[in-house]
Amino acid sequence: MKLELKNLYLGFGKKVILKKLNLQMATGKLNLIVGKSGSGKTTLLNAIAGLNKPLEGNILIDRVKRPDDLKFSYVCQNPEILFFNKTVYDEIAYAFRANNVPEDAILERVKENMNYWWLDHSKVAQMDPRALSGGEQRRVALAACTVYQPGIMLFDEPLASLDSYTKAIIVECIKNIAKMRLVIVVTHQPGAFLDSDTNVVLLHNHEALQMTGNDFLKSALKNNSLYPLPEWYATVMEPFADVPRELPMLKAQEVFDFLQAIQQGVI
C-alpha cells in the first residue's frame, strides 16, 4: 500500500500550518512524523485520517484519491480514555460484536491480538481495563484500536507517559505491524523507533523534509534547530556528522560499538 501527499496545504481557516507537502509513505518501512511541538504533526496525521480537510492538494492511496470510507486504525493520544466496557475482553471485542462477527471468531481474534500486545489473556481478559497499570492500559487500548487490522494504522504519540519496559514492547509490536501494513507514527521520541532505513518526515518551518533515519540523524547533528537530539548523543556524535557512512542509532550500545570501531581503526 502506498500513500502519497501531493502539493498538500494544511491549516485552519486562513492560517496555513503546513505547506507544499509532497511525501510518499509505503508498507514495509515504519513511517515516522517528527518535529517540535506545534510543528503540525497531529494536524498532518488527522488530515491523513480524514479528520481535517486539506486547504489544498491531494491525498492519494495507491494512486487513487483517498476514499471517504477509507478503513484505518487511529490510535489517538492517551487512547485509554476510550475505555467504556466492564472487562478487557469486552473492550477489545466490542467492534467485532457491533459488526455482528460470530462469537467463536471473536474469541480467537481477541486472544491473538492480546498475545500480540503482550497481554496474558488468562490473567487480564476478565479484569476492568481501568484497574490495570498504566502500561497494561496502554497495551489494552492499542489492542482494542488495532484489532480490526486494516491496511493503514496511525499512531499519535503511542509512547507518551510510559516506562521504558512498556515502551520497548510497544515499539517492537509497532515495528512488526509496519512490515505488513502502512504504519505512520507521530512521536516526540524518534530514538525509540529509529532504524537507519526508517522513513522520517521531519516537520520544520511549515514544511516537510523526507529522509531516511540515518539522514535524519546527520541533519539534526549538523543543525540543532531542525530537531534537538538527546544531548548525550549530540555531544558524542557531532564530530561524525559528515562521515560518509551510517551513523549508529540513538542507542548507547550502538554508539559505543561505533566509537570502539573508530578507535580500532575499523572505520
Next chain:
Amino acid sequence: MSHQTKTSIISGVNPVIKTLVLFGIAFLSIAFSFHGPGWAVIFSGMFILFAMSGVTLADFKAIFGKSLVFLLVLFLIQSFQFNPLKMAFDKGAVAVLQALSLILAATSYVMTTPNSALLYTWSQILFPLKLFKKRELEGLILIPVLAIRFVPEVFNEFNRIRFAQAARGISYKNTSILAKAKNLVSILYPLINRSVIRAADVAQILYLRGFASSGPARTFYKEYKIGVGEFVYTISIGVLFFAAFQLDSFIFSAG
C-alpha cells in the same frame, strides 16, 4: 468555538462592569421594542464593540453561521403567532435582532474575559451569599465558571472520541437506531468519565490556589478597579441605547 481570550481594549475593562453591562444590554434589548433606525444604531454600536474586542470578520462569520439555524427557528416561532403577514414578519425580525444583539454582546464578553476574571466576577456578584454559607457560595460560583470553561471543551472532546471510536471499527452510520443508541455509549461513557476527571482536576487546582472554604482566601493575579475606562465603557453602551431610543421615537413620532 473554544474559549480563547482575545487581547484588546475591552479585555482591560473590569469584568464585573462588563458582566453588569451585558445584563443591561440583555434587559434593554428585550424591554424596548426598537424599530429599524433604533436597531441600526444598536448594531453599529455592537460592531464597534466587536472590533474593540479584537473579534475578526472571520470570527463573526463563524458565530453567525453557527447561530443561523437557531435564528431561523426563532423567526418562525415568533412569526407564527401573529397575523397578518406584515406583522408576523416584523415580530419575527425583531425577535431575531434581539437574539443577535445578545449573541454579539455575549461573544464580545466571553472572548475578552479570561476564566480567572469570570471567577472573580461571580465571586463579586454573588458576594451577598457570603453572609450565609461559604461552601454553598463556592459551589454557586463554580457552576457558571465551569460551564463556560467546559462546554466548548466537551464538544471538542465528543468529536475526538467519536472519531477515535469509529476508527476502532464502531459504526455510527448505516446502522439501526437501536444499534446507534447502543454505540452511542462508546462515546458518552468515555466523555462523561473524562469530563468528571477533568472537573475534579480543575476543582483540586482551584483548591490548591486558595479557592477553599478554610485557609487563606483565593488570590487573584490582577487587581480589578473601577476607573475611567469602566465609566467610558458603561456610559458608551448607555448612550448607544439612548440614541437608538431617541432616533426611533423621533422618526416614528414625526412620521
